[in-house]
Amino acid sequence: MFNLFKVVRISSKLFKSVHEAPNFSVRYAHNKGGHPQMKVVIIGAAGRTGQPLSLMLKQSPLIDELTLVDTSGACGFGIELGHVDTKCKVSAYSSLDSLPESLDRAQVVVLLAAANGSSARSQEDMFKMNCHLVRDYAKEFSKHCPSAIFAIVTDPINAMVPVVSEVMKANGTYNPNKIFGVTTLHVIRTNTFVGNILGLEPECVSVPVLGGGSDRTIVPILSLAKPCSEFSTAELQLLTSNVQTAHREIINIKRTEASTLAAAFATSRFVISIIKGLLGKNVIECAYVKSVVHPHSKYLATPLQLGPGGVQRNLGIPDITEYEKCLLETAILDIQKDVAMAEKFLDVKDPDKCNVCNPNIKSPPCPRDHCKPRTLYD
Ligand SMILES: NC(=O)C1=CN([C@@H]2O[C@H](COP(=O)(O)OP(=O)(O)OC[C@H]3O[C@@H](n4cnc5c(N)ncnc54)[C@H](O)[C@@H]3O)[C@@H](O)[C@H]2O)C=CC1
């Protein structure tokens, strides 16, 4: 039963350039009392990826409170989601004026708000359409939930992670260990494609994916595929190309957008891993973060050990083949451009230089039992 249901009509100046329609907020909670410990906020929750993501996270016993934020439709979906009989409380907000309340006590914030129609465009166009929105949210994060962990899904993530990082830096709230670009979609695709070629259950396959979140920056490290990495050269090239272009295949068929369901699954896996890390469990995920593991890349997706502070340890670039080194160097050229685009947009006066790191970091530890199937909700 809902014991609080109110509608407030407010006009907001915030994000005017992104969302011109008058804002309103509906707020409800279906449970009184109690102090939820694990609060996850999803911004852009009523979108095509946000809806299935919210449904998946509502089923996690690790989450006490799920807050949906979206300038369009959050409240209806929130009410509906609240009917799912799992323990986590749901609240929903359509007014950006309610951000202080919606972000309050957030431990994990997932940002996948995006301008309408941005997701099937070029990296540059997506950046132009979404950069103001992401910049403005990063300012709000600095004010209302500076210590949360931020999972950035809004594209292009190669540039949006630097945008969030630089804004939080400018506001004195920057913690590079807590800002992640979500690249898990490319990991789950790689696992699945490798499983298909090798005749293995995808749940038993584990492949690190380095680089970034777009096209040529996605670098599957097939030489480290577990439990088996025996591929012909033709298979290596085909698998790499299939992973790098999977989104194009989907856009060609769906026309208006890339992946939404697989993206929601991947993001929920990443969020649950973050939460497990917060709870002190030893979890490893690949994600795009501020990095010093390659001398020419300020940000890079590598395997990360997650922990209570976000990135517990960056496991770095494992031993990779010459072919993979070549893919990675190509990826880094694109990532450099994406990062420069973000710094130019924000007019960053004194951008960080790349740092030379320990080039001898060894490959990440792999699970002992490679064929213990993964489950999302354990
Ligand atoms: N990194 C990854 O693996 C993936 C990234 N994406 C990206 O995630 C983003 C979302 O994708 P979709 O859900 O397919 O898009 P969508 O267009 O269906 O949803 C975006 C949602 O954001 C909301 N929104 C717009 N401005 C807002 C604001 N200022 N505050 C709050 N909400 C706002 C819209 O109302 C909409 O519901 C896109 O940038 C897409 O490219 C999507 C899938 C995978």
Ligand SMILES: O=C([O-])CC(=O)C(=O)O
């Ligand atoms: O790969 C997909 O289908 C979706 C994607 O990359 C994105 O929007 O970042």
